[in-house]
Amino acid sequence: MEHLLEVKDLQVSFDTYAGEVQAVRGVSFYLDQGETLAVVGESGCGKSVSVQTVMGIVPMPPARIKGGSILYGGEELSGKTDAQMEQYRGNEMAMIFQDSMTSLNPTMRVGRQLMEGILRHQRVSREEAKQRVLKMLGRVGIPNPENAFRRYPHTMSGGQRQRAMIAMALCCNPKILFADEPTTALDVTIQAQILELIGGLQEQFHMGVILITHDLGVVAKMADRINVMYAGRIVEAGTADQIFYHPSHPYTLGLLGAMPNLIQERKGELYNIPGAPPDLFAPPPGCAFAGRCKYCMGVCEKQDAPEFVTGDGHVSRCWLLDERGRQYRPEGFGGSAGAEGRRSDE
Amino acid sequence: MRKYIVRRLIISVITVWLIATSCFFLLRTLPGNPFQTTSLLSAEMVDRMMHYYGLDRPLWDQYVTYMQNLLRGNFGYSLKYAGQSVNGIIASTFPISAQLGLQAYFLSIPLGFLFGIVAARCRGKAVDYGLVGFSVLGVSVPVFILAAMLQYVFAIRLKWLPVAQWKSFQHTILPTVTLAFSSIAGRTRSMRTFMLEIVNEDYIKTAKAKGLSKYRVVWSHQIRNAVIPMIPTMGMEIVGMLMGSFVVEQIFAIPGIGNQFVTSIQNLDYTMTLGLTVFFGVFVVAANFIVDIVYGIVDPRIRVR
Numbered sequence: 001m002e003h004l005l006e007v008k009d010l011q012v013s014f015d016t017y018a019g020e021v022q023a024v025r026g027v028s029f030y031l032d033q034g035e036t037l038a039v040v041g042e043s044g045c046g047k048s049v050s051v052q053t054v055m056g057i058v059p060m061p062p063a064r065i066k067g068g069s070i071l072y073g074g075e076e077l078s079g080k081t082d083a084q085m086e087q088y089r090g091n092e093m094a095m096i097f098q099d100s101m102t103s104l105n106p107t108m109r110v111g112r113q114l115m116e117g118i119l120r121h122q123r124v125s126r127e128e129a130k131q132r133v134l135k136m137l138g139r140v141g142i143p144n145p146e147n148a149f150r151r152y153p154h155t156m157s158g159g160q161r162q163r164a165m166i167a168m169a170l171c172c173n174p175k176i177l178f179a180d181e182p183t184t185a186l187d188v189t190i191q192a193q194i195l196e197l198i199g200g201l202q203e204q205f206h207m208g209v210i211l212i213t214h215d216l217g218v219v220a221k222m223a224d225r226i227n228v229m230y231a232g233r234i235v236e237a238g239t240a241d242q243i244f245y246h247p248s249h250p251y252t253l254g255l256l257g258a259m260p261n262l263i264q265e266r267k268g269e270l271y272n273i274p275g276a277p278p279d280l281f282a283p284p285p286g287c288a289f290a291g292r293c294k295y296c297m298g299v300c301e302k303q304d305a306p307e308f309v310t311g312d313g314h315v316s317r318c319w320l321l322d323e324r325g326r327q328y329r330p331e332g333f334g335g336s337a338g339a340e341g342r343r344s345d346e
Numbered sequence: 347m348r349k350y351i352v353r354r355l356i357i358s359v360i361t362v363w364l365i366a367t368s369c370f371f372l373l374r375t376l377p378g379n380p381f382q383t384t385s386l387l388s389a390e391m392v393d394r395m396m397h398y399y400g401l402d403r404p405l406w407d408q409y410v411t412y413m414q415n416l417l418r419g420n421f422g423y424s425l426k427y428a429g430q431s432v433n434g435i436i437a438s439t440f441p442i443s444a445q446l447g448l449q450a451y452f453l454s455i456p457l458g459f460l461f462g463i464v465a466a467r468c469r470g471k472a473v474d475y476g477l478v479g480f481s482v483l484g485v486s487v488p489v490f491i492l493a494a495m496l497q498y499v500f501a502i503r504l505k506w507l508p509v510a511q512w513k514s515f516q517h518t519i520l521p522t523v524t525l526a527f528s529s530i531a532g533r534t535r536s537m538r539t540f541m542l543e544i545v546n547e548d549y550i551k552t553a554k555a556k557g558l559s560k561y562r563v564v565w566s567h568q569i570r571n572a573v574i575p576m577i578p579t580m581g582m583e584i585v586g587m588l589m590g591s592f593v594v595e596q597i598f599a600i601p602g603i604g605n606q607f608v609t610s611i612q613n614l615d616y617t618m619t620l621g622l623t624v625f626f627g628v629f630v631v632a633a634n635f636i637v638d639i640v641y642g643i644v645d646p647r648i649r650v651r
Contacts, residue, residue, distance in 0.1 A: 057554045059545075082560065090557035102548040105567050106647055107574070116566075117556040152646040168556070 002074055003030040004208050005054070005093075005176055010068035010078075012046075012053050015061060021280050023049045025232035026068070031176065031208040036199075038211045038219040038240075040255065041229035044277060047212045050229075051178045055095055056085035091121040094169035098181040100161035104153035111149030114168045121172045136167040140197060159190040166197065173205060180212045195221060216259050220244065225313070228252050231277050231288035238314035248308075248316040248333060250293045287319070295320055295328055354638070358631045365627040366416060366620070370409055373616050380425040380614045399425060401616075412620070421621030426613045432621035435606060440625075442512060443590030443602035449518060450525035451587050455580070458530045462537020463569060469542065477534055484531020493524045493597040510599040521598040525591055529583060533576070540572035547571070574645045581637030585629045 012024040024046040031037050039047045052058045054070050054077070070077040072092065077085070097103040105113055111133055118129040130149070137145035140163040153161055162182065169177060179198060183191040199222060202209050211222055219226060219240070226243040228236040228251060236249040247253050254273040275292035278284050287293070290300040299319050308321035320329050379401065381392045396402045400411065415422055421432035465477040500520060501509040508517050544550065545568060553567045590604025603622065610618035642648055 052551075055555060057551055086557045086559055088557070089555055095552075095555045097548055097552060099548060103552045105549040105553070105571070107571055107645055108566070116553075116558060116562070120557050120559075120562075154647050165552075168552075 011066035038223035094174040447587035458533025461534035466541030
């Protein structure tokens with residue numbers, strides 16, 4: 001079956017004065033219509049870069065696609081020029097960003113910023129575009145669209161601004177919505193509202209949503225499938241249930257363990273994963289997580305783990321899943337089926 | 347907004363009054379008197395001149411008289427040029443400096459912005475290096491060297507333009523270019539910097555994500571926001587240019603106001619210095635006032651309600 005979006009072995013590097021930073025090192029994923037894919041990982045793991053590359057909004061140079069392919073509805077996007085990509089941006093795929101304060105032009109009225117996209121992609125009059133913007137502002141739950149239309153971003157509250165951003169992203173009915181940490185800059189109460197809004201609109205518009213976040217609470221609420229990224233690679237991918245109930249990568253275990261838990265007795269500090277991610281100027285030859293991993297084995301530092309399939313659509317890059325790693329596995333580790341890992345390349 | 351304008355007007359008047367007052371008293375602390383410089387005058391003659399101009403009266407008395415005249419817009423008579431009023435001298439010299447200044451200003455604005463935008467868009471390419479090199483040169487070469495070079499090349503060697511004096515439009519070209527040069531260079535540099543700062547802003551990414559063309563992103567999102575921080579300096583620059591440049595006016599033998607300003611101080615021509623300072627001060631205050639209002643129009647974040 002053809003996917004709405006399919007990314008294969010995408011590699012993105014940044015050329016800096018200090019050398020090449022390998023931000024994304026071979027990432028593959030897909031997205032179907034109507035589903036939500038969450039991409040989780042700590043800062044600098046390449047999650048934003050990979051989706052911004054799909055949109056074609058990473059500045060090149062310094063960035064450079066080293067390899068891989070991006071298929072949108074069967075069409076290859078990675079070789080397209082900037083001008084060709086303009087047809088897709090905002091029209092076929094749209095993006096909302098983390099900080100609505102800095103992501104809206106401070107010197108342009110909100111209404112005009114929303115109209116720009118419509119006027120770019122659709123053959124409508126200014127009046128028609130304005131009517132659509134007002135309708136869209138109403139749909140995202142802004143109480144007085146006429147008033148919001150005339151306002152400047154700084155005069156709106158954070159929640160209202162993020163709603164306006166969502167309206168801006170959706171005003172050309174995109175098929176894919178990239179949400180790059182859409183709730184990180186908001187109050188917890190507003191967070192829930194915005195997530196519900198995105199979820200609701202996703203159903204109405206039948207969009208595929210890629211949600212980038214490091215908040216596992218948000219992921220649990222929204223995601224159908226999850227990609228866990230570390231140091232420019234996807235280390236584990238699976239459905240939300242598979243990842244939450246049968247994590248099969250020590251990094252995922254660490255992320256889940258670091259989640260604050262209200263039920264748990266409060267004793268001692270919140271768990272954190274010791275150490276820091278590797279330097280992407282010179283990624284280690286073995287598993288990138290080896291240096292921080294509790295279960296690190298000899299092979300981990302020498303060679304990066306291949307993909308092991310541990311369930312239907314559940315894959316993980318960890319040597320523990322190899323037959324020879326069985327004795328080192330923590331209890332309950334080993335995939336949704338509890339079955340033996342099978343190398344996907346064998 | 348009206349309340350704000352009224353308040354600013356009152357503050358402006360107070361500012362001008364403070365300029366006039368402090369300048370009045372400061373000038374009198376300079377050693378000597380306006381007539382001493384001419385050694386031909388006997389002490390008796392100097393006393394008579396001092397009496398004639400009222401300079402022997404108590405300082406406070408002189409101040410009150412001066413202020414009364416100032417309120418009527420009368421700057422008094424020059425102590426150096428017998429029988430000539432300061433108003434008259436301003437009326438004859440200011441238009442020349444103003445013409446020169448405006449020409450230079452309106453030459454430097456479009457060129458400075460254009461060069462800055464082009465350099466930023468072509469960052470790291472030969473065009474960019476060329477323009478940055480030009481702007482470093484333009485800011486660091488002193489006006490008198492530039493003027494002499496232009497005179498040598500275009501007037502003496504090529505004989506395209508007159509060397510000096512102020513008679514026809516051809517005469518104005520070299521001084522205009524001289525005066526505009528460093529300003530173009532400075533503006534190129536700052537416009538380039540602001541453009542490059544803004545290219546990394548999140549809202550540029552948003553604009554791109556909307557699918558806007560490169561041209562639209564640059565024109566309606568990048569340039570507009572890059573111009574905002576340039577406005578304050580643009581206001582002060584026009585004042586500086588209108589008020590003439592002593593060096594440029596000297597080198598090109600232009601009978602402008604900048605020339606008068608400097609010589610009046612050397613001559614201890616109290617009324618002249620004072621008059622020109624107040625005139626200048628009014629311009630500075632007015633320019634600041636206009637800049638504040640324009641700033642509010644262009645940048646809604648600081649608009650006053």
